[in-house]
Amino acid sequence: QMQLVQSGAEVKKPGSSVKVACKASGGTFSNSAINWVRQAPGQGLEWMGRIIPSLDIPNYAQKFQGTVTITADKSTSTAYLELSSLRSEDTAVYYCAKNPGVWGQGTLVTVSS
Amino acid sequence: EIVLTQSPGTLSLSPGERATLSCRASQSVSSNYFAWYQQKPGQAPRLLIYGASSRATGIPDRFSGSGSGTDFTLTISRLEPEDSAVYYCQQYAGFLCSFGQGTKLEIK
Numbered sequence: 124q125m126q127l128v129q130s131g132a133e134v135k136k137p138g139s140s141v142k143v144a145c146k147a148s149g150g151t152f153s154n155s156a157i158n159w160v161r162q163a164p165g166q167g168l169e170w171m172g173r174i175i176p177s178l179d180i181p182n183y184a185q186k187f188q189g190t191v192t193i194t195a196d197k198s199t200s201t202a203y204l205e206l207s208s209l210r211s212e213d214t215a216v217y218y219c220a221k222n223p224g225v226w227g228q229g230t231l232v233t234v235s236s
Numbered sequence: 237e238i239v240l241t242q243s244p245g246t247l248s249l250s251p252g253e254r255a256t257l258s259c260r261a262s263q264s265v266s267s268n269y270f271a272w273y274q275q276k277p278g279q280a281p282r283l284l285i286y287g288a289s290s291r292a293t294g295i296p297d298r299f300s301g302s303g304s305g306t307d308f309t310l311t312i313s314r315l316e317p318e319d320s321a322v323y324y325c326q327q328y329a330g331f332l333c334s335f336g337q338g339t340k341l342e343i344k
Contacts, residue, residue, distance in 0.1 A: 158328075158333055160335075167322075167324065167335060167336075167337045167338045168273075168275075168281065168324055168326075168335040168338070169335065170332070170333040170334055170335060173331075173333065182331040182332060184237065184332065184334075185237060218280060218281075222269075222271070222326075222328040222333065223271045223283055223286040223292075223326075223328070224271070224273075224282075224283030224286060224292055226280040226281060227280070228280060229280055
């Protein structure tokens with residue numbers, strides 16, 4: 124069974140960028156679809172996009188097209204979510220997940236001046 | 237993009253009662269790629285049901301899922317205080333994935 128461990132919490136200034144990591148162990152990382160999900164404070168789960176590392180072609184929810192970048196490094200079994208031009212509204216917990224049911228612990232990104 | 241709409245938004249029931257949570261999809265969804273999650277404050281979502289009706293490992297048989305096409309249901313029989321949480325439906329067929337907006341279940 125695959126396990127996903129995410130990088131630690133980040134505090135960023137508006138307009139900056141952040142890159143969240145999700146390291147997989149167990150299972151077959153290259154052929155697995157790794158998803159990214161956002162949860163703003165007090166809000167629901169919002170799917171952002173996914174990548175299958177062996178194909179290296181990300182798919183994005185329409186809302187996040189052009190504002191986020193999802194990549195993967197097969198050599199380290201790590202997926203990444205990069206957010207640029209951060210705004211306060213990007214403050215959220217970001218999860219990586221493999222469907223169904225394998226989730227990272229979440230990474231809190233706080234955007235504040 | 238498939239939109240999932242959950243109802244009700246909030247459900248308040250007593251221990252021992254039965255909860256019925258609904259999820260309706262904007263277009264037909266493959267049951268093979270339909271799931272239900274439970275989320276408690278400060279925790280990652282926990283998989284309850286996958287394949288629309290199969291219980292995940294360690295999930296009590298009080299939890300059951302049913303449905304197909306555009307209408308899916310999560311039933312929790314004999315509610316217990318620890319069932320207080322937000323419940324989400326999810327579809328992940330094809331290249332895209334989506335979640336319902338959640339149903340908050342309160343145990344009186």
